[in-house]
Amino acid sequence: MQQWTEAMxxxxYEDAWAMEAATLAARNPATRDDPALPYHLRWVWDGRAVDGRDVLVRCYHGLGDTIQFARYLPLLARRARGVTLEVQPRLMPLLAGIGVDRIVPFDVARPLPPADCDIEITELPRAIGVAPDRVSAPYLAWPAADLAPGTVGICHIAGDWDPERSVPAELFRTICERHPCIMLAAGETTLPCRNPQGCPLDMEETAALVSAVDLVITVDTMIAHLAGAMGKPTWLLLKAEPDWRWSPGRRDSPWYPAMRLYAQPSAGDWRSVLTIVADDLARFRSTRA
Structure with a gap:
């Protein structure tokens, strides 16, 4: 896994895909899409070509993963005979125009039966053989909410499964006091922002807010992928050793051209990160003005 992460x-990418091919060749075909495993631990694609086949794309991971890899769906649609996307119901409106033949809600209790070629959405890069920086962003769009010009969107909360990705809300107080901000995280906040009640748990309303702001400052969670996929200037706050898709030694990302990375200099040091972000934000706002 470490060698694969370093290659990515x-x-x-060719090196990383070769490692994936070797892993697939060593797997027992009987364990494919194993119902005994949680969905996010399953492997689905058996390595067959997608060209000229009816392909069923299953979305077994999180919302952010689906948004990140949805960039490959139009390319898949041009090569396959037909594409069905079995996706989390919350994402169906956002992906309605992505270019596949059919979009159906993923029901964890009753998934669709196998097709000519099944693949999990995160397996698409190797199946198609296209690097992420060869697929341009933005590839998602949504009508903007009515917000004042210059508004900054903030998301400081990540998923419960990795609390180290979250930033203490109080570290954003200075930013919220100096700039017009809205929260892109659910739940009430005491920070001085335009929506102290927090962001609604509604993907369409969230996308409208992201579309309307000048900049998104977020931790590593679904909001980062949504903003990146929409081409919104996005500042991503990362823990010292982040997820495989982000390189802590870089400030940019091949996944999202409009994204800037801010990694902790040492584990747990969010204060230094927010100090740099606050300074950069002042310059950003000055340039926009």
């Missing part, structure tokens, strides 16, 4: 971060 370095942009050596």
């Amino acid at each position: 971060r370095a942009g050596r």
